Amino acid sequence: MxxxxxxxxxxxxxxxxxxxxxxxxxxxxxxxxxxxxxxxxxxxxxxxxxxxxxxxxxxxxxxxxxxxxxxxxxxxxxxxxxxxxxxxxxxxxRLETPDFKSLVETRILLELKTVKMASLRRNEEDLRRIKEALDAYEAKALLGEPAVQEDLLFHLAIAKASRNSTMNTFMLTITPQIIIDFEKYHVCDKNQAVIGIKEHTEIYEAIKAQDPDLAKQKMKDHFSILYQYCYNVK
Amino acid sequence: MxxxxxxxxxxxxxxxxxxxxxxxxxxxxxxxxxxxxxxxxxxxxxxxxxxxxxxxxxxxxxxxxxxxxxxxxxxxxxxxxxxxxxxxxxxxxRLETPDFKSLVETRILLELKTVKMASLRRNEEDLRRIKEALDAYEAKALLGEPAVQEDLLFHLAIAKASRNSTMNTFMLTITPQIIIDFEKYHVCDKNQAVIGIKEHTEIYEAIKAQDPDLAKQKMKDHFSILYQYCYNVK
DNA sequence: ATCTCTTAACTGGTTAACCAAACAATTATG
DNA sequence: CATAATTGTTTGGTTAACCAGTTAAGAGAT
The missing domain is CATH 1.10.10.10 (Winged helix-like DNA-binding domain superfamily/Winged helix DNA-binding domain)
Known part of the structure; x- marks a missing residue:
């Protein structure tokens, strides 16, 4: 190594x-x-x-x-x-390899935007895919198993529904590094997966209801713990 | 070709x-x-x-x-x-080559964030580099020559000052395609370069004054024309 | 039968030879 | 002398041979 x-x-x-x-x-x-x-x-x-x-x-x-x-x-x-x-x-x-803090900052920025766009632009197909990812995450989380990947797939499904190819690509780009860093810093190790189910469901409902502001707020709530954690790490 | x-x-x-x-x-x-x-x-x-x-x-x-x-x-x-x-x-x-609209959407999102961060985190060296880019742009624009590249260098200097390596990389990634699309759709062809001087200066002053909200507002103003244009193209 | 040591093959990575298209210079032709 | 054809060279791209390290199977000793 x-x-x-x-x-x-x-x-x-x-x-x-x-x-x-x-x-x-x-x-x-x-x-x-x-x-x-x-x-x-x-x-x-x-x-x-x-x-x-x-x-x-x-x-x-x-x-x-x-x-x-x-x-x-x-x-x-x-x-x-x-x-x-x-x-x-x-x-x-002088391009540096991205640090964890900068990754999380960027991810939150992208997610708050894509979730708004997804609320406005999503069609039934998008909605179905997001629901699928949500169900997969819920199933894994209820078993008490780590569901980091299913978690991120849910967010990627939202990014896809935003119909912004650039942001979608960026989300795909940072996802693997996010996974690595999450494991490295032991984020999401505890029972946060179960808490995540409720938060994810609320985000999904907001997208379904095509309420961009609510969706953004729910996403913000979802990231509040991560946000604090990320600033403590550095 | x-x-x-x-x-x-x-x-x-x-x-x-x-x-x-x-x-x-x-x-x-x-x-x-x-x-x-x-x-x-x-x-x-x-x-x-x-x-x-x-x-x-x-x-x-x-x-x-x-x-x-x-x-x-x-x-x-x-x-x-x-x-x-x-x-x-x-x-x-299913990754698509990014369309112009998605590029501009993403760029605006990134720029509004990086300019805030730059206002908070910039040091004297950052400020000097931004000023340099501003002067180079001004010189070119006053001659009536196209200054797309100097324009973008100014924005890249801000992205660098944001001290977020991920966003900095993303800005670098989309910049060449932005340049190509700007030439393709004849954005910035007219005398907008001269208008840009004032707007750029205001952004610079806000960063210098370390006023993130003002900086963001000035950046927003700077992009208002492009924003409309971009939604008309599609 | 079990364990160790040797050896041969298999791996991703690297290097050098090869290719067809583009270009430039030279020659043939009007 | 001007122009068109041609040939030899140069180009980025591609392919195949090569390399060093790993792996695992097999022989031999205990």
């Missing part, structure tokens, strides 16, 4: 170094939007790393919209000014 | 198909948390695709915390129930 973390960390460091060097190169050569970068092979030679490393770094910058690779042609600087380019690369380089 | 979109789409389809088959396999074989999946080579044989394709699919599921690859050992089902597994895979398969 330790070893793996170290390796990942090394890879990250190498990639960040390459990204940093690409940035320097762009600045040094005064490359402007549309200009071509040196080929992957030249870059890997120049930086003394493998082409795979260079490719990964380029793909990361491509993900953030800073570069654009065109097959059999080359890698080009995106249509973005040199100032923005430098600023964004700096931000990307 | 068309060709490329097609290829990407094909790749996406193949990947989704593989993910779907992996899901079926897990269900059919009743694999439980900790169980080992068949090797990448066997899967690629079985599915009639390349190992690269299988690897990408596995990596995607790994990103969402559903699988865990261990070098020289195998790929394992994460510690997540079969119900949650199925639910999350379905969600992942």
């Amino acid at each position: 330790k070893l793996e973390t170290l390796i990942v960390s090394d890879n990250q460091d190498i990639q960040n170094e390459i990204i940093s060097k690409i940035k320097e190169l762009i600045n040094f050569k005064n490359l402007e939007p549309g200009d071509k970068l040196p080929s992957e092979r030249m870059l890997s030679d120049k930086f003394g790393v493998t082409r795979s490393n260079v490719r990964e770094a380029i793909q990361k910058l491509e993900f953030y919209g800073l570069l654009k690779s065109i097959p059999q042609s080359g890698t080009f600087v995106a249509n973005i000014g040199v100032v923005a380019m430098n600023g964004m690369i700096d931000d990307i380089l | 068309k060709l490329e979109t097609l290829i990407v789409s094909d790749n996406q389809d193949i990947q989704n198909e593989i993910i779907s088959k992996i899901k079926e396999l897990i269900n059919f074989k009743n694999l439980e948390p900790g169980d080992k999946l068949p090797s990448e080579r066997m899967l690629s044989d079985k599915f009639g695709v390349t190992r690269s394709n299988v690897r990408e699919a596995i990596q995607k599921l790994e990103f969402y915390g559903l699988l865990k690859s261990i070098p020289q050992s195998g790929t394992f089902v994460a510690n997540i129930g079969v119900v949650a597994m199925n639910g999350m895979i379905d969600d992942i398969l």
Whole structure:
């Protein structure tokens, strides 16, 4: 486990170094939007790393919209000014792995919004899926078993019903880390699962009644314990 | 361009198909948390695709915390129930590329929160960086040139000052797509850049004064035009 | 029969060779 | 001299061979 973390960390460091060097190169050569970068092979030679490393770094910058690779042609600087380019690369380089507090803060923000949207936009199909998730959670919780996953599936069903694909994606993105942190910090270990049934049911009823403000309030109540806990952890 | 979109789409389809088959396999074989999946080579044989394709699919599921690859050992089902597994895979398969409206909705939600946090948590260094971005934007806007990138850099500087790494990452994630959509739908084409100077300055002053509610209000005002526009587009 | 040690195969990860498309320079042709 | 055809080179992408570590089966000793 330790070893793996170290390796990942090394890879990250190498990639960040390459990204940093690409940035320097762009600045040094005064490359402007549309200009071509040196080929992957030249870059890997120049930086003394493998082409795979260079490719990964380029793909990361491509993900953030800073570069654009065109097959059999080359890698080009995106249509973005040199100032923005430098600023964004700096931000990307300094991206931290999200801490628990920031995850919970973000999750609460998203959930309070998605539950309102879900109340307004949900159709019968959405409602059915949310109910299904609720029932699955209730069944597990009543058995006294840990139901963290069923819990989060209920919330994901709401996110889906919000009909906002971006927030839905974000919820999916943070869910695995939330699960890991919950287990790490032993959140939801106690009998809170049983309390959760009532809270979940109330949220579901509010969505069913298409009452966005009530739904938001019930969601807020649901998170009040977690909220306090999260601020105590840090 | 068309060709490329097609290829990407094909790749996406193949990947989704593989993910779907992996899901079926897990269900059919009743694999439980900790169980080992068949090797990448066997899967690629079985599915009639390349190992690269299988690897990408596995990596995607790994990103969402559903699988865990261990070098020289195998790929394992994460510690997540079969119900949650199925639910999350379905969600992942149905992930849509975010539409403009959902992007703007999400951006506004994030910005109203980060500007409050930035007001409370910013230090002098943060403030300096925000001011820098503001000045760069002002300089560009006064020249009558399009300053979309400088605009977004200002907002990214605020997100950074919020000291919430998750929201900061999310802002970075949506920024390139926002830029593309802004150009596509010709947002900010007119002289709105000049109006933006005043609004940006007011936001900056509120952050400087550490007044979270005022900052939020000014940000809201700043987005009112975009908000309307976004709902007209759809 | 049981336990230990060796060995061979199997694993995900990595590297290097290969591919087809795009581009540039050169040559042939009007 | 200008233009079109062609050929050789360069590109990002793909594929297949390779690697080091793990695993488990099997031989041998007790």
